[in-house]
Amino acid sequence: MSMHEELTGGSSERVRSVALSCSLEDLTLTDQSEEQLAEMSCVELIDSLLDYSREDSEHLYYSVALLYRQNFTWNNIFHQVASKILDKNAECSITEQLNYTIEHSNHTAAHPNYDTQQSKRAFQFLRHWQRIIPSDFEDEGRKMYWQRLLPQIGLEALSDKSLAPNTALPPRSAAEIHRKRGVMSSMRKLFSSMGDLKLSGTLLDYEPHHVALQITAHHQHLFSMISALEFSNLAWTRPSRHRTAPSLLRLIHWSDRLSWYLIHSILQPERPKQRAAILQFCIRLATHLLDMRDYNGLKCVIVAMGYSMVGRLRRTWRHLSRTERTEFKILEEIVAEDRNWARLRELEAEGPCIPFLGLHLTDLVHLYEAIPTSPPSGEHFDGWKGYAQKVKTLLEISKRFNIGQMSSKGAVMLIESAVILDEKELVKKSFRVEPKNSVKLRRAFSIG
Amino acid sequence: MPKIYQYKLVLLGESAVGKSSLVLRFVKNSFSDHQESTIGVDKDTLKFEIWDTAGQERYNSLAPMYYRGAHAAVVDSFERAKKWVTELLRNASPNIVIALVGNKLDLATHRQVTLEEGQAYADEANLLFTEASARSGDGVSEAFIKIAKKLPKTEQQMASPRLAPDARRVDLNRSGAESYPTTNRCC
Numbered sequence: 001m002s003m004h005e006e007l008t009g010g011s012s013e014r015v016r017s018v019a020l021s022c023s024l025e026d027l028t029l030t031d032q033s034e035e036q037l038a039e040m041s042c043v044e045l046i047d048s049l050l051d052y053s054r055e056d057s058e059h060l061y062y063s064v065a066l067l068y069r070q071n072f073t074w075n076n077i078f079h080q081v082a083s084k085i086l087d088k089n090a091e092c093s094i095t096e097q098l099n100y101t102i103e104h105s106n107h108t109a110a111h112p113n114y115d116t117q118q119s120k121r122a123f124q125f126l127r128h129w130q131r132i133i134p135s136d137f138e139d140e141g142r143k144m145y146w147q148r149l150l151p152q153i154g155l156e157a158l159s160d161k162s163l164a165p166n167t168a169l170p171p172r173s174a175a176e177i178h179r180k181r182g183v184m185s186s187m188r189k190l191f192s193s194m195g196d197l198k199l200s201g202t203l204l205d206y207e208p209h210h211v212a213l214q215i216t217a218h219h220q221h222l223f224s225m226i227s228a229l230e231f232s233n234l235a236w237t238r239p240s241r242h243r244t245a246p247s248l249l250r251l252i253h254w255s256d257r258l259s260w261y262l263i264h265s266i267l268q269p270e271r272p273k274q275r276a277a278i279l280q281f282c283i284r285l286a287t288h289l290l291d292m293r294d295y296n297g298l299k300c301v302i303v304a305m306g307y308s309m310v311g312r313l314r315r316t317w318r319h320l321s322r323t324e325r326t327e328f329k330i331l332e333e334i335v336a337e338d339r340n341w342a343r344l345r346e347l348e349a350e351g352p353c354i355p356f357l358g359l360h361l362t363d364l365v366h367l368y369e370a371i372p373t374s375p376p377s378g379e380h381f382d383g384w385k386g387y388a389q390k391v392k393t394l395l396e397i398s399k400r401f402n403i404g405q406m407s408s409k410g411a412v413m414l415i416e417s418a419v420i421l422d423e424k425e426l427v428k429k430s431f432r433v434e435p436k437n438s439v440k441l442r443r444a445f446s447i448g
Numbered sequence: 449m450p451k452i453y454q455y456k457l458v459l460l461g462e463s464a465v466g467k468s469s470l471v472l473r474f475v476k477n478s479f480s481d482h483q484e485s486t487i488g489v490d491k492d493t494l495k496f497e498i499w500d501t502a503g504q505e506r507y508n509s510l511a512p513m514y515y516r517g518a519h520a521a522v523v524d525s526f527e528r529a530k531k532w533v534t535e536l537l538r539n540a541s542p543n544i545v546i547a548l549v550g551n552k553l554d555l556a557t558h559r560q561v562t563l564e565e566g567q568a569y570a571d572e573a574n575l576l577f578t579e580a581s582a583r584s585g586d587g588v589s590e591a592f593i594k595i596a597k598k599l600p601k602t603e604q605q606m607a608s609p610r611l612a613p614d615a616r617r618v619d620l621n622r623s624g625a626e627s628y629p630t631t632n633r634c635c
Contacts, residue, residue, distance in 0.1 A: 234503070236503075236506065237503065237505065237506075241506075249506065252506045252507055253506075255507065255509070256507055256508055256509045259509040260509060300509075303509055303510060303513055304509075306513060306516075307512060307513075308512060308516070308538075308539050337499070337513075337514070358501075358503070358504040358507055358510060361503035361504055362500065362501060362502055362503040362504055363503075364503060365468055365502040365503035366468060366472075366500070366502070369468040369469050369472055369502075370472065427538070
């Protein structure tokens with residue numbers, strides 16, 4: 001079996017292990033679509049990197065750092081790496097872990113709360129990165145980033161040689177280089193074949209039911225990453241939110257992305273009937289999400305369909321049957337904000353589900369604001385108790401929810417990797433596909 | 449005979465600028481007896497349905513949904529006001545009354561925008577401009593009264609008689625199992 005077949009024929013696990021077994025330093029991806037795929041693969045690679053408990057060879061860090069460096073903007077790299085590392089160790093902050101690693105690097109005693117193996121690897125990863133691409137750590141702005149990430153150990157510790165493992169990379173034989181070249185070209189082929197498969201695809205290639213399952217499983221995964229600490233002191237609204245509430249922000253970012261992706265998809269086709277097909281898909285998707293009790297997903301879909309640039313497409317909505325419009329109306333009312341989200345609150349209270357996070361974040365802000373600031377807030381026990389209780393309930397209903405693991409996540413990857421026009425462009429697009437004068441400015445039916 | 453009018457009012461602004469405390473101050477202080485966000489103007493009563501989206505600022509896809517159908521908007525941060533105003537004019541109803549409220553008046557020493565600057569921008573963009581402090585309570589109800597005076601009083605805004613008095617009250621600890629009184633949708 002050739003390397004290419006081995007890569008393409010195998011499961012994603014296989015791809016990972018093959019990719020991990022070799023250095024990817026020669027890989028240069030120039031095409032934009034390849035870049036996105038590479039980004040997805042890198043996310044997987046980082047995943048594997050942190051998962052592989054037995055694999056400990058240094059050049060993996062080197063490879064991944066280099067691959068990231070070649071293909072992505074700096075902020076992206078930081079974000080991805082930091083969130084990956086943090087996701088794996090959601091319970092404690094990276095600083096604590098790294099401090100612990102440094103303090104105990106010469107000891108073998110295991111601390112019950114820290115995965116030292118994991119921390120060590122994360123630390124080595126950063127150190128390697130710094131050694132291979134020092135410029136990432138020199139620029140003033142970037143220095144700040146790292147220092148904020150590693151406030152106590154700082155950059156000195158990163159470059160401290162006494163802490164560094166054997167820094168020399170293993171010498172390479174000609175055969176090894178040759179083998180790697182082979183893998184490189186195989187990887188490239190794999191990326192491009194994935195490109196054909198994914199980037200030309202649309203959601204319509206999937207069954208609404210499957211997309212709903214994948215989205216729900218993804219939400220379940222994202223919710224499982226959130227720790228109670230991320231809610232403390234309204235962490236997600238503070239300037240330090242990227243450090244203190246990464247998983248919450250990830251969920252918010254994903255929810256936004258899902259809505260924007262759907263708006264973008266609806267506006268793409270030139271003919272009203274084709275656009276209506278996507279609306280129909282969205283309605284079916286929303287119905288399945290409701291059945292699966294994924295209210296976060298449901299809200300995202302309904303928000304997308306209710307957006308002014310979608311709602312104004314009268315000729316498109318006209319292609320929907322009366323039943324479909326009624327269905328949409330009902331779904332919209334379920335997640336409507338009026339009467340303080342009464343209907344949605346009732347549904348969420350019925351049992352484990354994926355709650356709509358935004359509603360609960362607002363509740364938390366209101367509870368927080370209602371706690372008096374004088375006398376000192378520690379004395380307002382009831383207020384804090386209410387706040388804590390709210391967080392507890394929210395985490396309980398989401399963590400008790402279980403839809404199982406999805407083996408396939410093609411639709412989620414499609415949504416995460418797609419290039420989406422920005423809001424202004426989408427408004428323009430909406431007016432281009434259905435100009436203002438072509439139809440009366442009356443809405444097809446009242447939305448919202 | 450005095451009439452009751454009803455309006456939807458949204459609060460916009462960056463996180464932690466004090467949107468929620470402004471409302472809390474307004475609702476609690478001015479109307480502590482019956483806890484309704486109503487204002488009497490020229491014998492008529494105006495009822496505000498205040499939509500506070502605090503905590504959801506990071507969702508950039510949600511904001512337009514909240515200000516759809518709004519009659520008034522309170523923009524609470526000077527730096528971002530321009531962005532919000534453009535968005536409001538594009539997405540909300542054309543007759544919307546927009547008020548720019550400079551909050552945290554009590555922190556005068558940390559003042560970033562002078563009264564004149566604020567007023568100049570507000571005049572240019574045809575906004576109401578007031579300053580308030582949610583902490584001390586200064587200027588809070590004045591801000592809402594200013595908005596109330598500028599809102600058009602048409603038949604459409606007449607409050608539905610079916611509206612139960614406490615239907616609009618927010619109870620954050622209320623579990624979903626209790627049923628809420630049924631009212632008409634606002635928009």
